[in-house]
Amino acid sequence: MSIGDKVRRAIARRLASLADDGVFGEAGPSAVRAATSWTVERPKRAEHGDLATNVAMTLTKAVGKPPRVIAEALVKALEGDAVIASAEIAGPGFVNLRLHPSVFHEELAEILLKGRGYGRAPSATGERINLEFVSANPVGPITVAAARNAIFGDTVGRVLEAAGARVTREYYINDFGNQVRLFAASIRAISDGQPVPEEGYKGAYIEELATFMKANDPKAFESEETLSRAGIGWMLSGVPGSKTMVGIQRSLSLLGVDHDVWTNEEALHRSGKVGMALAKLERGGYLEKKDGALFFVGKGTESEDKDRVVQKSDGNYAYFASDIAYLADKMNRGYDRVMIVLAIDHHGYVPRFKNAFEALGYPPEKFEVLLYNFVYIVRNGEVVKMGKRAGNFVTSDDVIEEIDEATGRVGAGKDALRFFYLSRTANVKVDFDIELAKKASLDNPVFYVQYGHARLCSILKKAAELGIESPTDLSPSEWTSLASPDELAITMRLSELPALIAGAAEMREPHRVAFYVQELAKDFQSYFTRFKADPILPRDSDRKDPEWNKTWDMNKTRARLAWVQATRVVYRTALELLGVDAPERMDKPADAESDESE
RNA sequence: GCGCCCGUAGCUCAGCUGGAUAGAGCGUCGGCCUUCGAAGCCGAAUGUCGUAAGUUCGAAUCUUACCGGGCGCGCCA
Numbered sequence: 001m002s003i004g005d006k007v008r009r010a011i012a013r014r015l016a017s018l019a020d021d022g023v024f025g026e027a028g029p030s031a032v033r034a035a036t037s038w039t040v041e042r043p044k045r046a047e048h049g050d051l052a053t054n055v056a057m058t059l060t061k062a063v064g065k066p067p068r069v070i071a072e073a074l075v076k077a078l079e080g081d082a083v084i085a086s087a088e089i090a091g092p093g094f095v096n097l098r099l100h101p102s103v104f105h106e107e108l109a110e111i112l113l114k115g116r117g118y119g120r121a122p123s124a125t126g127e128r129i130n131l132e133f134v135s136a137n138p139v140g141p142i143t144v145a146a147a148r149n150a151i152f153g154d155t156v157g158r159v160l161e162a163a164g165a166r167v168t169r170e171y172y173i174n175d176f177g178n179q180v181r182l183f184a185a186s187i188r189a190i191s192d193g194q195p196v197p198e199e200g201y202k203g204a205y206i207e208e209l210a211t212f213m214k215a216n217d218p219k220a221f222e223s224e225e226t227l228s229r230a231g232i233g234w235m236l237s238g239v240p241g242s243k244t245m246v247g248i249q250r251s252l253s254l255l256g257v258d259h260d261v262w263t264n265e266e267a268l269h270r271s272g273k274v275g276m277a278l279a280k281l282e283r284g285g286y287l288e289k290k291d292g293a294l295f296f297v298g299k300g301t302e303s304e305d306k307d308r309v310v311q312k313s314d315g316n317y318a319y320f321a322s323d324i325a326y327l328a329d330k331m332n333r334g335y336d337r338v339m340i341v342l343a344i345d346h347h348g349y350v351p352r353f354k355n356a357f358e359a360l361g362y363p364p365e366k367f368e369v370l371l372y373n374f375v376y377i378v379r380n381g382e383v384v385k386m387g388k389r390a391g392n393f394v395t396s397d398d399v400i401e402e403i404d405e406a407t408g409r410v411g412a413g414k415d416a417l418r419f420f421y422l423s424r425t426a427n428v429k430v431d432f433d434i435e436l437a438k439k440a441s442l443d444n445p446v447f448y449v450q451y452g453h454a455r456l457c458s459i460l461k462k463a464a465e466l467g468i469e470s471p472t473d474l475s476p477s478e479w480t481s482l483a484s485p486d487e488l489a490i491t492m493r494l495s496e497l498p499a500l501i502a503g504a505a506e507m508r509e510p511h512r513v514a515f516y517v518q519e520l521a522k523d524f525q526s527y528f529t530r531f532k533a534d535p536i537l538p539r540d541s542d543r544k545d546p547e548w549n550k551t552w553d554m555n556k557t558r559a560r561l562a563w564v565q566a567t568r569v570v571y572r573t574a575l576e577l578l579g580v581d582a583p584e585r586m587d588k589p590a591d592a593e594s595d596e597s598e
Numbered sequence: 599g600c601g602c603c604c605g606u607a608g609c610u611c612a613g614c615u616g617g618a619u620a621g622a623g624c625g626u627c628g629g630c631c632u633u634c635g636a637a638g639c640c641g642a643a644u645g646u647c648g649u650a651a652g653u654u655c656g657a658a659u660c661u662u663a664c665c666g667g668g669c670g671c672g673c674c675a
Contacts, residue, residue: 043618054617060655067655091618092656137675177675293673305600305671312673319675347602348670373603374668407637423623424611427603429668431610442637445623451637462634507615515612518622529630529639539633588637 003107003495006083007051007097008040014077015055023073024063031062040097042492046485049088049096050492057093067093104491105479111494111566112472119497119573121164128166130330131157133341133370134252134259135172138232139183140388141205141244142251144417144432145375147396151421151579152372153341154257155510158577163505168335169259172326175232176265177319184228187213188221203391205244212239229266236262246397254400256414256579268325274317277325277360278310286359296320298355301364308352324356331362339368344427347371370508372426378433394434403441407589412447415580419446422514422578442589445518450583452521453575455528456568457584462537463561468554470561482559486527491563493520494570501577510578517574524567536560 001009012032019028038055056071063070071089078087078097086098111118133153136146157167174180186200190210196202213220213234220230238247252258268274281287281296288295292313298304310321330338338357342349350369357367377384377394386393400413407413423445424430433440460470471478482488496516504512538552545551575582 037615039617041617044621045618048618052618057617057655094618174675179675291673295673309673314673316673318673343669344603345669350602371603428611429604440624443624447637448623451635455635455638459634466634511612515622522622525638526640528634529636532631532633532639535634537634541633585635586637588635 002498003099003103003492004040004051004499006103007053007099010078010081010083011040011053011055011074014074014081015059018073018077024059024065024070028063031059035059035062042496043094043096046489048090048094050099050488051097052090052094053097054094056089056095060093071095101480101483101488102476104488104495105474105476105482107495108479108482108491108563108566109474111569112562115569116573116576118569119501120162124161124164124166126160126164126166127336128168128334129160129337129339130168130170130333130335131160131339131341132170132172132330133157134257135174136248137179137388138173138175138235138248139179139201140235140393141246141395141397142248142255143386143393144377144396144399144434145386145393147255147399147417148372148375148421148430149341149343150252150255150257150396151418152426152510153370154255155418155422155513155577155579156339156341156370156508158579159501159505159508159510159513162501162573162577165505168261169257170261170263170330171259173232173236173262173264173266175228176269176322180228180232181224183231184224186210187227187231188224191221199389201389201391203388203393205391208239208242208245209234212242212245243397244395246395251395251397254414255396256418263326263329265322265326268322268329269317273329274321274325277328278321280328280361281310281324281356281359284359284361296324296352296356296359298352298359300355300358302351302354304351304355320352320356323353324360327353327357327367328360331360337366337368339370341370341372344371344373368508370426373429375430375432378431379435383431394432399434399437402438406438406441407447408587409583409589411581413441415446415450416441416444418579419444419449419514422511423518425509425511446580447586448525449517449521449571449575450581451586452524452528453568453571453582454584454586456524456564456571459536459564460561460568461584463557466537468537468557468561470565471558472562472565474559474562478555479559479562481553481556482563484531486523486531487560487563490520490523490527490567493523494566497570497573504577513574513577517571517578520567520571520574536564 015032018024019032024032035058038053038058040051040053043049043052056067056074059070060067068089071093074095075087075089078084083099083103084097085100088096090096131153134146134150136142157169161167182197182200186196186206187210189196190207191214209231213230217230220227236248238250239245286297288297293309294311295307296310297307308320309318311317327338353369354364354367358364377386396417399417403413403416404410463470500512500516504510536557538548542548542552572582
């Protein structure tokens with residue numbers, strides 16, 4: 001049980017017995033037991049205690065007594081409590097609480113016991129969720145803008161998994177229809193030395209692709225169909241050795257994103273799943289023929305102003321038809337919930353998707369669209385229009401590579417880009433200034449967080465060098481020497497991880513994890529620097545005396561080393577949820593060193 | 599016209615399932631390295647929370663209207 005839960009339970013119990021004693025009048029006993037909306041939270045200001053509750057204020061109405069009267073009774077009843085050491089009334093009726101140190105020690109013991117499992121659901125027995133994301137048009141590389149989809153979607157997946165869900169990550173390959181024909185035509189034109197068609201694809205990547213295919217995959221040119229299929233295959237896997245044609249799958253992998261299932265739109269048509277899904281809607285009376293075309297008529301919970309075409313009057317299916325088939329296909333595979341990550345310009349599709357989902361016979365609340373806002377690429381203060389057709393886009397590979405070089409660490413670019421996107425809510429738009437990307441990357445808070453983790457590791461490493469064991473199981477009496485308010489306050493922060501994960505998963509808000517770990521890093525780095533005069537480990541000067549270990553308080557060192565390890569556990573879990581590395585050491589980038597010597 | 603998203607410090611953004619004196623990073627100014635990592639720490643300055651009403655003991659947070667910015671309303675994909 002978390003610290004917050006323990007405190008909550010203690011308060012609830014005291015309140016219930018006060019009510020039973022008639023302190024809150026006739027309505028007391030039932031009112032107190034019915035009240036659930038009150039909170040136990042860490043106050044903004046440290047002098048307000050370890051935790052505070054608003055229970056007295058929320059009970060006022062139901063009980064018919066002023067907040068301070070309720071609070072006074074509660075404070076009195078809490079005297080001698082095993083969890084709460086002291087309580088006092090503050091402000092309009094808050095009850096500020098201070099806890100016994102043993103409560104923190106128990107939490108640390110639990111963190112060390114559970115390790116990586118701390119804060120996570122005990123087992124993956126929750127919903128089976130199909131999470132579709134990225135699904136970028138496969139006729140071009142992954143851009144920095146698409147990387148937002150990839151990173152947001154992937155991190156939602158990580159957080160949901162930590163909360164117990166079983167998540168399948170899925171990519172929908174739109175390899176059907178007009179854009180694919182144009183793509184094939186563009187490849188053929190380039191390989192024939194002809195100009196690409198008016199609406200075709202241009203740019204270095206497709207030239208490289210065409211040149212490569214001409215030399216290595218001549219059979220692909222037999223027909224337009226083989227050409228488009230092979231071309232998309234190479235888009236996914238990449239051109240060997242190429243920097244401009246890294247391949248969608250590898251680009252995603254470099255972002256720390258890996259999909260479990262790749263579904264082709266073309267295969268949905270070829271296998272007849274589109275026809276089957278429409279037949280099902282037909283039976284339900286959801287289709288209507290008008291002007292030679294077939295329309296989906298939504299009758300679901302979402303209001304829609306008009307009917308949507310599924311089969312055009314020329315006999316071709318509209319894109320929406322394969323969307324419907326794809327939804328049916330996913331649910332036929334046995335998921336409890338279907339989620340799709342889409343850019344905000346798709347918000348108009350949500351009602352028709354939901355109605356189609358409902359028309360297929362599924363509860364609409366089991367379908368979710370997670371929307372995220374645009375990424376605007378900015379160069380010298382001006383927004384740059386990116387387009388695959390024009391070929392003037394910035395790929396995530398470019399950005400990652402540049403940051404890797406600037407920091408001198410492979411993986412730093414991925415970490416910086418992930419943290420950059422995860423440091424804001426999904427529904428705010430982002431400016432990505434590519435000229436500043438390199439410089440700004442060195443200021444990326446992710447490195448600050450990682451530095452904190454490296455410092456923790458450094459303490460443990462140093463302890464090992466000194467021959468001091470870092471224990472992971474201490475007895476209650478051994479823990480007592482861990483008593484500094486700073487260490488206990490950080491422990492309070494550590495204890496928030498389980499609720500944080502649950503909240504981030506429920507709200508589909510991975511940015512909460514990014515802000516949490518940043519706050520944790522700040523707490524720790526501040527503590528670490530301020531306590532230099534009271535080091536965890538004996539310094540060289542302390543060990544000059546050969547008898548030093550007789551006077552040194554080794555109990556305190558051991559308790560603090562255990563605390564360091566628990567802090568590291570929480571750091572690592574948070575970083576893992578963000579898909580960010582937790583390096584054990586960080587070397588100062590070359591640029592920063594030269595700045596220093598100037 | 600209708601619908602969705604956004605508007606919080608000089609800049610970029612948290613806080614929005616209502617709580618105490620509205621926070622962080624960057625930037626600015628002033629301090630701190632002989633000792634567990636200075637990619638660090640400490641301190642200072644900076645706000646009509648877009649505007650106006652309403653609900654409430656209490657509103658950045660909920661409701662309504664308005665203002666400003668973005669996006670969506672195809673037999674396109």
